[in-house]
Amino acid sequence: MGAEYIPVLLLGALAFAFAVFSVTLATLTGPKRYNRAKRDAYECGIDPTPQPMGGGHFSIKYYLTAMLFIIFDIEIVFLYPWAVSFGLMGVFALVEVILFIVTVFCVYLFVWRRGGLEWD
């Protein structure tokens, strides 16, 4: 009991060591030409923490869109394995997947009718 977990521990130690190693190595050997873009947390896209008070809130629309994306993303995640092994599972899986798609479609209808897809 316990011996079979040693590979997991080793993997964890390896991951930790790699993280420390690569960050240290980059600091030691990399070129150091700092400019404004270089000091940003992300080099492209919107600033994650905008500066002025009152002017820096994210619109909730971003989150709505992100959540919608996740819903349909998850749908695809389930559809791929089903499509690959469709021949094996036959009618049962077909019915289940149709039920699943119909349910997600109901969500889509709700979002569409209640204005979730309109930006303004």
Added chain:
Amino acid sequence: MNELIASVFETPVINYRQLSPILIILGAAVISVLVEAFVPRANRRVVQLVLVFLALITAIIWAVTGAGQQAITGEGAIAVDGPGTFLQITILIVSVFVAMLMAENRLDPAGDAFTARANSLPGSEDEREYTNRGWTTTELWPLFLFSVGGMLLFVVANDLLILFVALEVMSLPLYLMAAIARRRRLLSQEAAMKYFLLGAFGSAFFLYGSAMAYGFAGSIRLGDIANAISALPGPNGLIIAAVALLSVGMFFKIAAVPFHMWAPDVYVGAPSPVTAFMASCVKIAGVGVLLRVMYVAFSGLAWDWRPLFWIVSIVTMLVATILALTQTDIKRMLAYSSISHAGFLLIAVIALNPQGIASTLIYLVVYATATVGAFGIVTLVRGPSGEATHLSQWAGLGKRSPLVAGGFAILLLSFAGIPLTAGFIGKFTVFGAGIAGGATPVVIVGAVASMIAAFFYVRVIVLMFFTDPAEDGPTVVTPSPFTGIAISVSVILTVIFGIFPQPLIELAEKASIFIR
């Protein structure tokens, strides 16, 4: 073609007849979402109400006619057995009365108990405008149905993964439902936030425990875990950790001390009908699952988890009772009372015998019946700014409206466990099971706690009947038939179960065997 895919696919056997109550409610929830999408706002409330009551009653009929046919289905993931069916029917019937409280729209001059537009800033011009237009949050109904569906699945789930999915289907809608009170918006939003954070915290414990149990047994089925435990040669840290984490996750859901911190704030902030739902149905589902997991999966480890449960049960009963004594808000007092009932229910879990199952079922029925009525009455007593929940405002209520105060007195006596009310039967059977299961010290603490508890319940009764009403005190508003029926049935059943408990006891005893 691919070695990773098994070459033979066996179609799983699914007993749709046994699952029909769950499928009906969840199907209705999806239709309810479509109603939200396509029915004009003016008609939504009516259409939703018809749909909800139709779905609940159909599900009850299917569950009752199908009762007695036991089945392990869905490849062992779901066990529809006696306790499962009993709890499903209880949850469905209690939900009907909770739905009646939610449907009430005559108490508040502005409409029902739910805000016009949840995303308006509280107290803003925007919010007033939509209130004047007569808007209300009809999204409540799909959320309610999803939550009920989750509970129905929760009490019959036979593996840890389905348990977790059902737990989330039950909880996620509740977080939103807590946030949509019409009055005292900020308090309601705060309650929802607290409930969400603490609920997620509890779920994380549960999930971590599931992972440990899987690591130990190599299976997530409760029966397989029990087999792995009985094959165990000696103590094993992994499964002890799993039991501890799973218990903590479930203690959060049933609000047992020391995991009860969220309950008073959430019960006070949420709209009262939703509080009634949380205090009754969630407690039924949570305790039902705790019972199943402990009896089916972990009964072989009873020597390890019983001491923990002894402590939690004793601390829950004592702390909740003593804190309830100091409360000045009626909803907060009922919240602490609800926490103390979790402690009494734990005695039956500790008992670990068939009586323990039967007495839990009985206790849950009588407790949920009284709870729905009590929170229903809380919605009736109103001042100019909504419900008047401060205890001092309830002074002299018995002189102004003896009927409502009388009903409330009966429900409080039932909570206290006074003979000739249903609560006595619940406490009596639970204590009996506890003594039979060798937990006599816990039962003695329980008896002491119920004596202390009787004091604060009786204090409210004295306040209502033997003090003079304040000049500018609240009024008791006459409700629509919805709330009227829900409260009357709750009070009448509390008396009937108290005087003629035999049918309920027999039914519970017949239902008291888990299959795995």
